[in-house]
Each structure stands twice: as structure tokens, then as C-alpha cells.
Amino acid sequence: MGIRVAVAGASGYAGGELLRLIAGHPEFELAVATAHSQAGKPLASVHPHLTGLDLTLAETGLDAFTDADLVFLALPHGESAALAAILPDTVKVVDLGADHRLHDADAWTRYYGGAHAGAWVYGLPELPGQRAKIAQAHRVANTGCYAVAITLALAPLLHSGLADADDVVVVAASGTSGAGKSAKLHLLGSEVMGDLSPYKVGAHQHVPEIKQATGARSLSLTPVLAPMPRGILATVTAKPTSCDITPAVVRAVLAEAYGDEPLVHLLPEGAWPHTAATLGSGAAHLQATVDVDSGRIIVVSAIDNLGKGAAAQAVQNANIMFDLPETAGLSAFGVAP
Structure with missing residues (x-):
């Protein structure tokens, strides 16, 4: 059995790109994809380019993530922290939102508003020394695009x-x-x-x-x-x-x-x-x-x-967290024309 993966906020553009990359990943097994207003709909009706993935979007709640080894949070800014706070510490999480990127609480309030949820390990492995920190982390804040x-x-x-x-x-x-x-x-x-x-x-x-x-x-x-x-x-x-x-x-x-x-x-x-x-x-x-x-x-x-600005970056971080080849499930090459 592979690494069981859940995606919260799977109905959005970043969530859909995550699902596409997970589907082609050699070690990831898509366990559940959740949404809010689109919950209950077949995945292909929300993301027609993913026709062939036989999955129904579930409600976003703790019960949906009980069997996951890895959770991607592809939720709007300000909505990840509440869900992340109730996920077990044993589950590894990559947050594609902004909730856990900033160390400065005043900067969070100034630019986003609301309560500051605290900072996680920053998910840009190309920065000096950052790859080793990501490898040891159970919680990683994906970069903004x-x-x-x-x-x-x-x-x-x-x-x-x-x-x-x-x-x-x-x-x-x-x-x-x-x-x-x-x-x-x-x-x-x-x-x-x-x-x-x-x-x-x-x-x-x-x-x-x-x-x-x-x-x-x-x-x-x-x-x-x-x-x-x-x-x-x-x-x-x-x-x-x-x-x-x-x-x-x-x-x-x-x-x-x-x-x-x-x-x-x-x-x-x-x-x-x-x-x-x-x-x-x-x-x-x-x-x-x-x-x-x-x-x-x-x-x-x-x-x-x-890609590098959201879903591919998140998969790259997850690969490092699970000690997998860093480019597993990813391509460095674009699509043309």
C-alpha cells in the first residue's frame, strides 16, 4: 500500500492540479478529496480533465482524514488553521494557503487580518538549509505563487x-x-x-x-x-x-x-x-x-x-517529508504548444 493522501479544498484550481499530480505519483494513493459547496458531486463533474478518477468529493471534516498519512490543505487563506489544529500530530500536512507562512503576527494582521495561527517550516527547499528542515517537519507551509x-x-x-x-x-x-x-x-x-x-x-x-x-x-x-x-x-x-x-x-x-x-x-x-x-x-x-x-x-x-507556485511545490515538499525522490510525480518540462 502506498502513502495515503487526502486533499482538502479539492474543487479549486490548486486542488485540481494536486489531484492530477497525485494520480500520476508512484508512491501516493489518493484516499479522499473534500470540498464545501461541491461536496457530494462526482470529481469529474467538477474537474472534467480528471475523468477516469472514480471519486466523489466528500465533506471537509475531521472524519474524512482519519486514514490519511498526508493531508494537503488547498483552502482559502484564513481557513487552513482551524482544520490543521485538529489533525493528529502523526499526520503530515502541507498547507497551500497562507495561514502558517509568516513568523510576524503583526504582518499577518496587516496583510490578511484575523488571528495569527503561528508559523510552520517554510516550504521552499531551494533556499539555503531549508531542505533539511522540510525533511524533519510534520507541518510545512507551502510558498505563495x-x-x-x-x-x-x-x-x-x-x-x-x-x-x-x-x-x-x-x-x-x-x-x-x-x-x-x-x-x-x-x-x-x-x-x-x-x-x-x-x-x-x-x-x-x-x-x-x-x-x-x-x-x-x-x-x-x-x-x-x-x-x-x-x-x-x-x-x-x-x-x-x-x-x-x-x-x-x-x-x-x-x-x-x-x-x-x-x-x-x-x-x-x-x-x-x-x-x-x-x-x-x-x-x-x-x-x-x-x-x-x-x-x-x-x-x-x-x-x-x-505548478511551482502551488501544487507541484506542495508535492515536492511532501516528497522531501517522506524521504522520496524529490521530483517523484513531477516534471521539469512544460507542455507545448
Whole structure:
């Protein structure tokens, strides 16, 4: 018998992507998938792309998880903590929501509101020393989607002393699935198609998470809604700490950080990330240069927000927690066209 897995919040986009990855995982056995308003419906009626998985969505309650070895929480922000608190300590949990990412209770209140549930081990194994912490953990807080793309681009610059932690500016475009599956007027096809629109300008909830993960002290993030279902393209710029930093120096720092990482790819010189290349994959693509006019360091990062930005990242963390090959059930390659 494999590792018995439960997914709470399986009716959403991240939950559906989790189910797809679990179905192809060599060691995971899907035991139960739960939902709220969609409970009682056949899985394929909610996720037609999962036709062939003979499963009915169950109610989200403690009884649904009694036989699970591993629980993925794919619930809205603020809803994971209550369920996590009643799960047995013997069950390993990966929370895809934000409830357990932040150490700073004041930052949680400022950006999310409500009571702070406390911090778990942060689930980004590519950060220095983090993989060992995840391996020992029974509770892991999965990264936010923007946070993955931006942290992977920024962290090596700050850890190496290459960039100024007080001057980081990010503009990042995201597909509409990042806003969840609930019907929203501004996400209607006729509203989104042919349009780019900024949102949560100057107050995006992933900012404190990115600062916590990278050591940045000041970070300006402008998110942009793009007319595509999935993907994030983040352009991260930072002031260098020296005037003689070249593109080759920046690329060398990124290469040293990620040269052995199976799910982070520094592209060949001259090739730039684009979201279509990461579609359906668990990988991040990076490229870097130095602006010839301002001298600022530029790193561009692309991910699938439902892949490395959510479900694939969660599976990667779970693999580490169960001492499995880190890429089990995952692909570093995208789908094209």
C-alpha cells in the first residue's frame, strides 16, 4: 500500500492540479478529496480533465482524514488553521494557503487580518538549509505563487551581498487562475481578454513573505493581471552594492545557487523566460542581466502558478517529508504548444 493522501479544498484550481499530480505519483494513493459547496458531486463533474478518477468529493471534516498519512490543505487563506489544529500530530500536512507562512503576527494582521495561527517550516527547499528542515517537519507551509517566482530570483542576490536589500522593485504578471475559481466580475473572459490591469498595488499580501524568505528590507511589488489562465512572469530589479557588477557576475551567483537544483533552470545566456515554457511543469526558469542605463540588476523569473507556485511545490515538499525522490510525480518540462 502506498502513502495515503487526502486533499482538502479539492474543487479549486490548486486542488485540481494536486489531484492530477497525485494520480500520476508512484508512491501516493489518493484516499479522499473534500470540498464545501461541491461536496457530494462526482470529481469529474467538477474537474472534467480528471475523468477516469472514480471519486466523489466528500465533506471537509475531521472524519474524512482519519486514514490519511498526508493531508494537503488547498483552502482559502484564513481557513487552513482551524482544520490543521485538529489533525493528529502523526499526520503530515502541507498547507497551500497562507495561514502558517509568516513568523510576524503583526504582518499577518496587516496583510490578511484575523488571528495569527503561528508559523510552520517554510516550504521552499531551494533556499539555503531549508531542505533539511522540510525533511524533519510534520507541518510545512507551502510558498505563495508570487513568492516562489520572486524569491528564487532575489534570494541569491541578497545572500551573496550582490544587491542592496533596501532597494528592490518587482513588476509581475499573473494568469487569472491565481485569483481562484470563484466567479468574479473582473475575471470574466470579456473583461480580461485584451487587457492588462494592475491590482493590490502597493499592498500585496506576498510582500512580507518575500521579505521574510529573502532578507529584503524594502520591496515594492506591482502585480498585473494578464489575459491567460496560468503562469507568472516576474521582473525583479535591485540596486547593486558595487558599480562593477556585470551580467556574468549575476549569472554566476544564480548558477552557484541553482546549478544542482532539478526544478530551477538558469537559461542559456540570451534566452529569456516566458510563461508558456513552464506550463504544466514544476520548474522555474530564470535569466539575468544588468541594465545598461541604470546599472540595476534584473532577474526575470517564470513559473506555472499552479505548478511551482502551488501544487507541484506542495508535492515536492511532501516528497522531501517522506524521504522520496524529490521530483517523484513531477516534471521539469512544460507542455507545448
